[in-house]
Amino acid sequence: MDKTRIGNTKLQLNTSLMQKVTASIALLLMILFFSIVSPYFFKVNNLLTIALQTSITAITAYGMIFVIISAGVDLSIGSNIAFTGIMVALMLKNGFPIWLAMILCLVVGITAGMVNGILISKMKLPAFIATLGMQMVLRGLALVVTDARPVYLDNAPQFKQIAQAKLFNTIPFPVLYMIVLGFGAAFLLRKTVIGRNVFAVGSNEESARLSGIDTEKVRIFAFMFSGLMAAIAGLILTSRVNSGQPTIAVGYEANAIAASVIGGASMRGGHGSISGAILGAFILGVLMNGLNLLNVSQNWQVFASGFVVIFAVYLDKVRTSRN
Amino acid sequence: MDEPLLRMRNITKSFPGVLALKDVEFELHAGEIHAIIGENGAGKSTLMKVLLGIYQPDEGTIHLKGKPFHAKNPRNAQDQGISMIYQEFNLVPDLTVAENIFLAREQRRFHNLLIDDKAMLSETRKFIGSLGLDIDARLTINELSVAEKQMVEIIKALVVKSDILVLDEPTSALTEKEVQRLFSILERLKNEGVGIIYISHRMEELNTIADRVTVLRDGTFVATHEWKAVTVPNLIRMMIGRQLNDLFPYVPSKPGEVVFKAHNLNRSSFLKDVSLEARKGEILGLAGLMGAGRTEFARAVFGADRKDSGVIWMDGKEITTRSPHDAIRHGIAYLPEDRKKDGLFLELDIYDNILAGNLTQYSSKGIVNDSTCRAIVDKRIAELNVKTHSPRKIVKYLSGGNQQKVLLSRWFCKQAKLIIFDEPTRGIDVGAKSEIYQLMNKLKQAGAAIIMISSEMPEILGMSDRIAVMYEGRITGELTRAEATSEKVMALASNLAVKA
Numbered sequence: 001m002d003k004t005r006i007g008n009t010k011l012q013l014n015t016s017l018m019q020k021v022t023a024s025i026a027l028l029l030m031i032l033f034f035s036i037v038s039p040y041f042f043k044v045n046n047l048l049t050i051a052l053q054t055s056i057t058a059i060t061a062y063g064m065i066f067v068i069i070s071a072g073v074d075l076s077i078g079s080n081i082a083f084t085g086i087m088v089a090l091m092l093k094n095g096f097p098i099w100l101a102m103i104l105c106l107v108v109g110i111t112a113g114m115v116n117g118i119l120i121s122k123m124k125l126p127a128f129i130a131t132l133g134m135q136m137v138l139r140g141l142a143l144v145v146t147d148a149r150p151v152y153l154d155n156a157p158q159f160k161q162i163a164q165a166k167l168f169n170t171i172p173f174p175v176l177y178m179i180v181l182g183f184g185a186a187f188l189l190r191k192t193v194i195g196r197n198v199f200a201v202g203s204n205e206e207s208a209r210l211s212g213i214d215t216e217k218v219r220i221f222a223f224m225f226s227g228l229m230a231a232i233a234g235l236i237l238t239s240r241v242n243s244g245q246p247t248i249a250v251g252y253e254a255n256a257i258a259a260s261v262i263g264g265a266s267m268r269g270g271h272g273s274i275s276g277a278i279l280g281a282f283i284l285g286v287l288m289n290g291l292n293l294l295n296v297s298q299n300w301q302v303f304a305s306g307f308v309v310i311f312a313v314y315l316d317k318v319r320t321s322r323n
Numbered sequence: 324m325d326e327p328l329l330r331m332r333n334i335t336k337s338f339p340g341v342l343a344l345k346d347v348e349f350e351l352h353a354g355e356i357h358a359i360i361g362e363n364g365a366g367k368s369t370l371m372k373v374l375l376g377i378y379q380p381d382e383g384t385i386h387l388k389g390k391p392f393h394a395k396n397p398r399n400a401q402d403q404g405i406s407m408i409y410q411e412f413n414l415v416p417d418l419t420v421a422e423n424i425f426l427a428r429e430q431r432r433f434h435n436l437l438i439d440d441k442a443m444l445s446e447t448r449k450f451i452g453s454l455g456l457d458i459d460a461r462l463t464i465n466e467l468s469v470a471e472k473q474m475v476e477i478i479k480a481l482v483v484k485s486d487i488l489v490l491d492e493p494t495s496a497l498t499e500k501e502v503q504r505l506f507s508i509l510e511r512l513k514n515e516g517v518g519i520i521y522i523s524h525r526m527e528e529l530n531t532i533a534d535r536v537t538v539l540r541d542g543t544f545v546a547t548h549e550w551k552a553v554t555v556p557n558l559i560r561m562m563i564g565r566q567l568n569d570l571f572p573y574v575p576s577k578p579g580e581v582v583f584k585a586h587n588l589n590r591s592s593f594l595k596d597v598s599l600e601a602r603k604g605e606i607l608g609l610a611g612l613m614g615a616g617r618t619e620f621a622r623a624v625f626g627a628d629r630k631d632s633g634v635i636w637m638d639g640k641e642i643t644t645r646s647p648h649d650a651i652r653h654g655i656a657y658l659p660e661d662r663k664k665d666g667l668f669l670e671l672d673i674y675d676n677i678l679a680g681n682l683t684q685y686s687s688k689g690i691v692n693d694s695t696c697r698a699i700v701d702k703r704i705a706e707l708n709v710k711t712h713s714p715r716k717i718v719k720y721l722s723g724g725n726q727q728k729v730l731l732s733r734w735f736c737k738q739a740k741l742i743i744f745d746e747p748t749r750g751i752d753v754g755a756k757s758e759i760y761q762l763m764n765k766l767k768q769a770g771a772a773i774i775m776i777s778s779e780m781p782e783i784l785g786m787s788d789r790i791a792v793m794y795e796g797r798i799t800g801e802l803t804r805a806e807a808t809s810e811k812v813m814a815l816a817s818n819l820a821v822k823a
Contacts, residue, residue, distance in 0.1 A: 192689050193682040200679045203668040210627055210665055211680030211733060212651040270670050 019264030019316055023279045026312075027286065034290035041293055048172065054285030055174040056233050057255045061263075061277040062185040063113075063229030064256035066222040069189075071202040071269025072127035074226045076116060077233075077256055079138035081249035084109045084234030086142045088159075089151035089244025098159055106231045112138060113227020117220030131223075135253070142246040151244035163239035174236050178278075181232070185225075186274040194221055202269025258305065259284060262312040283308065326389045328353045328518040329374075329405075329487055334383035336373055343369045344380075347544045349537055351487065351518040356509060358529045358550070359522045361539035361562055362780060367522050370539070371489055375400045375407050387486070404486035408476050408493055414464045421447040421460045424479050450478050454508055470497050477505065481512075488512065489520045494528060495614060506532055524612050526555045526817055538562055555819065556810065563780055563809040571785025572757065574764050578788060579603030581639075582772040583655075583741045585624060588633030593619040595796040597633070601741055601772035606763060608787030609776045611816050616796040617776045618660055621743045625657040626650040637740065651680070656739035658730055660746045660776070666730045669719035673711060674700050676718050676729050681736040703732035708758060724755025731762060742766060743774045748782065760786060780809050794818040 035042040060077050067074045084105045091101035112134060119130040153159060165173045189195040194217075200208040201218045209215045233252075238244055261267065262283055263276025284305055291301045329351040336344040344366045351357050359367050372378045374385065376394030385392045387403065394400035397407060414423050422429075425443045432439040447460040458471050467475065473493065480488060490509075494502045509519055509532060523529055529536065529550065536553065538545040538561045545561050583601040588594050593616050601607050609617050623630040626644030635642055637653045644650040647657070659665035668676050677700050678685070685695045700714050707728045711721065718729060727747065734742060744763065748756045763786065767773055777783050783790060790802045792815035800815040 191691055191693070193686050193691055194689065196675070196678070196682055196691060199671065199675065200668055203671050204664075206665050207668055208679065210625070210647050210657065210659060212648050212737075213680050214646075214648055270668070 020273070020276050020279060022315065023263055023276065023283065023312070027279060027283050030283065030286050030290065034286065034293065038290065038293040041290060044170075046289065046293075048170065048175070050282070050285050050289045051175040051178070052172045053289065054281045055172075055178040056237060056252070057259055057284060058178045058278050058281035059181055059229050059233050059236070060252055060256040061259040061281050062181060062274060063226030064253070065185075065260045065263075065265055065272045065274060065277045066189065066195075066198055067127070067226045068257070068260050068265045068267060069202045069269060069272045070198050070219055070222040071205070071267075072120060072219065072222065073131065073257065073267070074113075074116065074223060075128065075131040075253050076112065076134035076138060077226065077230045078249040078252035079135045079142065080109055080112050080227060080230035081234040081237060081252055082246055083112070083138040083142045084231040085238035085248060086146055086151060086244040086246055088235055088238055089153055090145065092153055092156040092159055093151060095155075098156060102235055105235060106228060109227045109229075109231020109234065110224050111227070113224040113230075114220060116227070117223035120223070121216040121219040139246075139250075146244065146246045148246055150246070153238075153242050153244075160239050160242045163236045164242075174240075177232070177236065181229070182274055182278055185229075188225070189274055194218060198222055199270055202271075204270075255281075255284060255305075258309045261316075262309060264316070280312075283312075327351060328388060329392075330384075330386045331370070331374065332384050332386075334370065334373055334385075335381045336369060336378055337381055342542055344373070344542045347383075347539065347542070348547075349544075350547070351520060353486070353516045353518050354513050355534040356513055356519045356521055356532050358533040358536040359520060359539065360524070360529070360536060360558060361545075362778075365539040365562070366542040367539055368491060369542070371407065371491065371520070371522070374405065374489070401483055401485070404484075405489065406480040406483060406485040406487070407489040407491070408480045409491060414472060414475060414479075416464045419461050419463050420451075420458060420467070420475055423464060423475060424450070424482055426479075428483075446482075447478075450482065454478065454481075455504060470501050473497055474501070474505075477508070481508075485517065487518045487520065489522075491522045492524065493521075494523070494525065502528070524817060526558070526819060530555075559810055559813045563813065571781070572760050572764060573786060574768065576604045576767060576788065578605035579770065582637065583774075584636040585620075586634045586636075588620065588623055588635075589631045590619060590623055590628065591631065593796050594623060594630070594633075597793070597796070597798055599774075599791060599798065601774055603770050603772055604767055605788040606767055606773045606775055606786055608783040608790040609774055609793065610780075610783045610790055610812050611778075611793035613778065614795075615793040615816065617793050618745055619796070620793070621657055621745055621774070621776060624650070625655055625743065627657070651737060651739075654738075654740035656734040656737055656742045658727075658734065658742070658744050658747060660749070662726060662730055667718050667726060670717065672715045672717050673704070673709065673721075673729055674714040677703055677714075677732045677736070679733060681733065684736070699736065700732075703735055707732050707735070707762060722755070724751040724758070727751055727755070727759060728762075731759070739771065741772045741774070743776070745776045746778065747775065748777075748779070780812065783807075783812060784809060792816050 040046055064074055064077065087108055088101050088105045091104065092098065116131050116134050119125045120127050163174050167173065167176060189198065197208070197213050197218045200213055201215050205215055237248060259280035260272060260277050262280030263273065265272030265276060287304055287308060288301050291304060327350045331347065331349040334344050334347040347366065347370055349370065361367050369378065373380045375397045376399055377397060392403065394403065394405070415426065421443045424447050430439040430442045431437065444460055451458050451460060456474055458467070458474065464472060464475065477493065493505060497505065513519060521533065533550040535547060536550050536558065537547040538558060540562055579602055581600050582603050586598050588597040597620055611617050619628065622628040624635060624644065626646045626649050635644060637655070642653045644653065644655070663669060668679060678696055682691055685692050685699060704711065704714060709725050709728045709732065711725065718726060721729065747759055751759065763773060763775070775786060784807055788804055790807050790812060791798055792800050792812055794816055799818055802811060
């Protein structure tokens with residue numbers, strides 16, 4: 001019987017809301033800071049560049065957040081991006097119509113996610129191990145089928161439009177994808193039965209099972225969605241570099257996890273939101289961009305992102321333990 | 324007699340909302356086996372936890388060999404000569420028998436820098452041999468049977484020389500032969516002058532070894548007697564000895580047709596040929612001691628655990644329940660015993676807790692209808708009188724009674740035909756208790772069949788239309804409300820034939 005139970009009922013602002021407020025303030029402060037120290041920062045073009053650079057992180061984080069809320073983690077995202085990219089490049093090279101190649105790639109990404117989900121829910125492997133294995137399997141496959149060489153897209157000029165085209169000649173298409181998919185993912189998470197069940201499973205799996213939720217199905221779904229988002233990111237990235245690169249996107253899962261937890265997701269499951277993930281992705285994106293403009297080396301940028309992740313989660317811990 | 328080995332006086336201990344012990348007296352002499360008996364929740368374990376320093380008493384004194392005694396924790400108690408053998412195991416599963424026995428008191432060699440595995444192993448073997456046991460000291464705990472684990476737990480307490488040994492239901496996992504061996508060990512220790520406190524439900528065992536017995540009831544001291552001077556029926560009366568009051572708003576009803584039928588359910592050693600029926604509009608009380616298999620029965624029916632064999636019917640049709648999902652589809656609901664672990668989502672709000680598992684019925688094409696959900700949640704909160712200012716309150720901040728009502732609200736959404744309540748009022752204050760009873764009555768009058776698992780005798784007698792009693796995985800008898808008395812239920816629950 002702990003004595004701390006009584007007397008803390010008043011200050012119960014929604015925790016994830018609080019985290020989002022903190023993250024928003026942090027983001028605004030960062031924007032303010034970089035606007036002051038660099039004359040190039042607060043320009044339309046630069047802001048669009050940030051949005052473009054953030055889009056891949058945000059889209060993969062949409063998938064990751066489902067997995068994290070279900071109390072799992074998906075380490076196979078980077079490899080999934082590379083593998084689906086290779087697949088679409090190879091198919092286009094062999095004369096597949098663009099629409100068919102893209103659909104097949106999405107299927108590949110979803111299937112990888114489904115295998116993750118089955119390993120974890122039915123065969124009871126820890127998510128960390130199962131998706132780490134999948135990370136290596138997919139990366140290995142990408143290297144094997146390409147013989148570790150890039151696949152250049154010379155014969156599908158329209159395909160590069162997918163990521164390189166701009167709306168009204170200003171807004172890059174990936175930014176639009178990020179926005180549309182963001183609304184879609186938030187709808188799926190908050191408004192559908194399966195999305196809401198993800199919270200229940202992540203919060204207490206046994207309670208979820210005993211209240212009649214098909215917990216295995218929910219888990220598999222979360223990983224399939226993560227695979228789908230990775231595949232979409234794979235298509236965008238392949239289109240941007242106009243080639244399939246077997247060694248691309250190494251470590252992208254770390255960005256997705258970082259964005260999620262900065263935005264208030266708990267690795268213990270049950271908490272997290274799409275808006276939080278977007279905020280987290282932008283905090284990382286603004287940081288990278290700002291440091292770039294200040295001529296800080298790439299290596300120090302990585303260091304700084306790591307620092308932000310640790311600091312953000314620590315802040316959250318301090319606040320929740322005081323609660 | 325001279326100064327007792329142990330004297331506990333006026334021990335009082337309260338928890339928020341519960342007075343667990345009130346002015347309890349207990350004395351133990353050197354060289355005696357002293358039994359403590361009482362119903363579940365009578366305060367036996369709490370009293371021992373006070374002695375061992377797991378809880379600090381609010382009031383009262385403890386003297387060991389005439390000197391004031393105070394333990395900071397069980398380890399500290401052991402250092403002062405009081406060892407306890409726990410009902411649940413405190414062994415590290417991946418370490419060997421020897422390593423477990425010497426855990427945190429490892430023998431050292433080479434200037435205390437290295438652990439002396441050889442010495443510990445031979446020491447352990449000596450102990451195992453002296454007790455006439457046959458356990459390989461190099462095996463890890465994982466590789467042992469339940470009975471062997473129990474024996475290791477006992478050896479662990481014996482390695483340290485103790486003046487007092489406390490045993491809490493030590494035989495529940497042992498076979499007849501092992502029980503005999505344990506008793507001969509206890510006899511030997513007793514002759515060496517060790518004082519032994521023995522907590523048990525099993526009267527026949529106490530008959531063979533107890534010298535004296537102390538009875539507790541509802542956290543109070545009832546009496547201490549020489550074992551030879553009392554009879555078992557007398558003891559049972561002392562353990563229960565209270566009046567049913569109007570706490571229980573029983574409403575008579577005419578039970579309808581049989582809704583649910585289970586035939587010969589088996590699950591390893593937990594369930595042995597369990598058959599039960601439940602009728603429309605009745606509360607079937609399922610009584611028994613802890614570990615009698617009542618929860619296991621409920622979980623098997625509900626598809627939460629697999630069963631080895633057996634058939635279940637709902638409304639005359641045979642059904643299979645491979646998962647809770649299946650069971651719910653057939654109209655079965657189950658409110659688990661441990662609501663925090665198996666029922667609630669403590670970090671989520673009331674709204675999400677009530678709707679968990681129910682969203683499909685408030686959605687179309689997989690999309691949740693939020694306004695319907697809000698209306699349903701508001702209705703349930705009002706109907707069940709959940710005390711909260713907002714449905715967005717996080718459930719872990721609610722009281723036990725309100726948490727149980729939230730859980731009930733979830734099941735109210737499902738219109739179940741059979742509802743199994745597992746310890747529905749455990750840890751709930753009196754006011755909320757009677758509200759829960761009224762809700763059960765409401766469900767019963769609406770035609771649901773209710774199975775109520777309870778370890779509280781008054782609750783069983785007060786609320787049930789019919790009572791079935793389990794003992795060690797079997798149904799030992801069924802009683803109508805009219806014929807049921809606490810003595811009869813208790814006798815069936817401990818598998819004793821009591822003369823009327």
